[in-house]
Amino acid sequence: MRLWNKSKVKIKNLPLEPFFELSHDFLCIAGYNGYFKKVNPAFQSLLGYSHKELLSRPISEFIYQEDKETTAKFRESLLKNIPLLNFENRYSTKEGEIVWLSWTSVAIPGEKLVYAIAKNITHLKMIDQERNLLLTELTKINSDLKQITYTNSHNLRSPVSNLLSIFELLDTAKIKDKETLDLLELFRLSAESLKDTLNDYVDTLIARDRQNVSVTNISLKESLDVTQQSISSLIRNAQATFHIDFSELEEVSFNKNYLESIFLNLITNSIKYARPDLQPRITISSKKENGCSQIIYNDNGLGFDMQKVKDKIFGLHQKFHNHIDSKGIGLYLVYNHIRSLGGNIHVESAPNKGTTFVISLRP
Numbered sequence: 001m002r003l004w005n006k007s008k009v010k011i012k013n014l015p016l017e018p019f020f021e022l023s024h025d026f027l028c029i030a031g032y033n034g035y036f037k038k039v040n041p042a043f044q045s046l047l048g049y050s051h052k053e054l055l056s057r058p059i060s061e062f063i064y065q066e067d068k069e070t071t072a073k074f075r076e077s078l079l080k081n082i083p084l085l086n087f088e089n090r091y092s093t094k095e096g097e098i099v100w101l102s103w104t105s106v107a108i109p110g111e112k113l114v115y116a117i118a119k120n121i122t123h124l125k126m127i128d129q130e131r132n133l134l135l136t137e138l139t140k141i142n143s144d145l146k147q148i149t150y151t152n153s154h155n156l157r158s159p160v161s162n163l164l165s166i167f168e169l170l171d172t173a174k175i176k177d178k179e180t181l182d183l184l185e186l187f188r189l190s191a192e193s194l195k196d197t198l199n200d201y202v203d204t205l206i207a208r209d210r211q212n213v214s215v216t217n218i219s220l221k222e223s224l225d226v227t228q229q230s231i232s233s234l235i236r237n238a239q240a241t242f243h244i245d246f247s248e249l250e251e252v253s254f255n256k257n258y259l260e261s262i263f264l265n266l267i268t269n270s271i272k273y274a275r276p277d278l279q280p281r282i283t284i285s286s287k288k289e290n291g292c293s294q295i296i297y298n299d300n301g302l303g304f305d306m307q308k309v310k311d312k313i314f315g316l317h318q319k320f321h322n323h324i325d326s327k328g329i330g331l332y333l334v335y336n337h338i339r340s341l342g343g344n345i346h347v348e349s350a351p352n353k354g355t356t357f358v359i360s361l362r363p
Contacts, residue, residue: 027043164192
C-alpha cells in the first residue's frame, strides 16, 4: 500500500513541461478573455507566428474569416462548461495558408482557463473534398448518360416505327418490277431488325438498372444498427441519444445500401447541425399509412426556415447553415435514393426547433 502511494506521488510530481514542449499535437491554454495564455512549439511552427505574437493578439484574429462566427458560438457553449469534442475550424497561417484543425477543448471555470488539443486534418479535408467532387461528378455523368441513352433510343425508335408504317401503307400489288419489290422487302426487314435491336437494347438497360438497385425486405433495426456502428465514435463524441420505435413496422421493401446511406446522411447531419446548447436527440419510428410504409425521422437541431429554403432543400450543393464542413450533398443523395425507387420525402422544420423527415416508400 505504501508502494502504491509513493508511486502516485511520484507520478503526480513528474514535470509536464517536456510533454507540452515536445508534443507533435498542437497544445494550448487560453483564457476566458479570448487570448492564448500558452502555446506549444508545434502550434507556433504550424501557424508561423512567434510565441509573443500568438499571445499578444486575440485568438479570433488567427481564425479564418468564414469560421469566426461559428467558432464564437461554440466557444460560448464551451465557457458554459460544455466540452468541445472534435470541433473543426480553419486557421490562417502567417503566410496566408489555410489549415484545418480538429479541436478537443475543456474549460476549467475555477481557473478561468480553457485547455485544448488540436490535430491538423488539412490533408483529410483535401481528400474528402476530392471524394465529394468525384462523387458529384460521377453522379451527374451517370444521370446524364442514362438520360442521353434513353432519349436517343426513344428518338431512334420513333422514325423506325414511322418507316414501318409507310411500308404497311404501300400497295405493292401495283408494283410489277421484281427488283423494286425485292428492294422494298429488304428495306422493310432492315427496319424491323433495327426496331427489334433498339427494343432489346432498352430492355437490357432497364434490366441492368433493376439488377444494380435490388429491392428486398429489409429490417429497419438491422440497417440502423449497421449505420450506427459505422459512425459509433462520431455518435459517442457528440453524446447523441436515440429513441427508436419500429414496433409498428419492422421491415420495409427497399434497397439495403440506399437505406443505410439515408440513415447515415440524416444522422451525420443531425450531429453536424446540432444546436450548441443541446446534445443531439434523434427519434426514428415507422408506421403504415394508407398502405404505404413510412419512416419518420426527427431531431432537435438547428432546423430550417422553410419559407426561405422551400424546394431547394434537396438540391445539389445547397447550403442553409454557415457550418464550415457543409458540402450540400447529403440531402441530395437522400432525396435521389428515395425518388429513384418511387418513394417520396416530406420535410417539416423551423429555426432552432429541429427537423422532421417523413419518408414514404412505394408499396
